[in-house]
Amino acid sequence: MPHPRASKEELAAAAATEVFSRYGYARTTMGDIAARAGISRPALYLLFPDKDAVFAAAIRRMDEQKHREIKAALAGLDGLHARLLHACKSWGCHGFDLIEAHPDSADLFDLRFPAVRKVYDNFQALVTDLIRDQVRSAGIADTPEVLARCLVFGMRGLRETARNGKDMGRLIAVQVAMLLRSIGDHS
Amino acid sequence: MPHPRASKEELAAAAATEVFSRYGYARTTMGDIAARAGISRPALYLLFPDKDAVFAAAIRRMDEQKHREIKAALAGLDGLHARLLHACKSWGCHGFDLIEAHPDSADLFDLRFPAVRKVYDNFQALVTDLIRDQVRSAGIADTPEVLARCLVFGMRGLRETARNGKDMGRLIAVQVAMLLRSIGDHS
DNA sequence: ACATTGACATTTTTCGATATTTTGTCAATG
C-alpha cells in the first residue's frame, strides 16, 4: 500500500492552506492550523518539524494545484500563443486571487521564503517547456530558460506595480506577445 | 533675471539628495537636511511645505541628473541596440548604486511615493522615445509606450529578485535583446 | 519691510518593563 488516499500530512497541509490563505503567515498559529485540521498541536509537530515546513507544504500544495489546472487547460488549447497566454494569465492574474484578497497576506509572496521562490522557479520551468522548441528552431542566442526568466521578471514587476489593476490581463498579453514575436512565433 | 545660478530650493534639494541617499527617507530628519544645507529648519520649511516635498525634490534631482548622464552618453552611440542597452544598464544597474548601498534606504524605491513612480514613468518615456520609430516602421500592433512599459516591468521585477546580483547586467541585456528582436530590430 | 530663527504645541516615534502568546519538546495517558 503506497499511501492512504489522503495522508495525514496532506490533510494538515490542506488545512494550513486554508488558514494561511486567509490570515497570512505571521497571523496564523500552529494552534489555528491544528484546530482546522482537527488534530492537536503536538500532533501537527509530529507531521512537520516546524512552522516553516507547514508553510512550505501549504505553498507547494497551492502551487501544484494551480499547475494541474493550467496543464489541464493547456491540453485543450492549440498553438503556442494561445497556450502561453493562458498559462501566464491563469498564473499571473487569477492564480493567487484568494491569497491577495487578504491585506495581511503579503508575506505569502515574500521571496525570503524558499518555498515562495520555488513557486516562481516552477512557473519559469513551465514557460521554458512551452517555448523551448520554438526558441531552438528559431536559432535564438539566448536560452529558453533565460527568456522564460525574463517573462517571469516582467510579470513580477507588473504585479508589484499594478496590483489588482484590471488591465493586468492586457499587460500580460503584451508581454507574452513580445516574447513570442522575439522568438519568431506567429501562431 | 530668470533665476540665480543655483536657487535656494536647488541648494536645499542638493543637500537633501545627499542625506536621503545616505540614510533613506525615514531616518533623515528635516533638521539633518537643514544642517547639511547650512540653513535653519524653519528656513527649510519656507522653501518646501513639508518633508514629502523635499523628498520629491531630491528624487527629481537625482532622476534629472541620471537622465542627463544617459542622454549625454547616448549622443556618442550608434544603433538602437547599443543605445537602448546603455540606457537600460545605466539606469538599472548603476543608476542607484549609491542609494541601494545603504540597507535602510529601500523606502527610496517605494512606489507609494508619487515622486518615485515618476522616476519609472520618466524612464519608460525615455525607452519609448528610443524605440518609437522602429516599432512604427515594423508595424507592431502594440504601442511603443506599452512595450516600453513591459521592459520597465521586467527591470523592476529583476531588481526585486536579483538585487545587487552581478548577473543583473546580463539579464538586462537579455531583456533588451528580447524587446529588440520582438520589434524587428537587428542593429 | 523682509528674511530669518528661537521657541512652542502637537503629533509621532522610541523605549523599557510587564504581560501575554506562541513555539517546540517532553513525560504521562489511554
Added chain:
DNA sequence: CATTGACAAAATATCGAAAAATGTCAATGT
C-alpha cells in the same frame, strides 16, 4: 504506540512614560 496535557524558552503584544520630530508663529535682527 499514537496521542496529548503540560511545561520552559522564546517571541510578541501591551502600555505608559520619555524622547524626538514635525509644522507654525511670534519675536528678532538687518
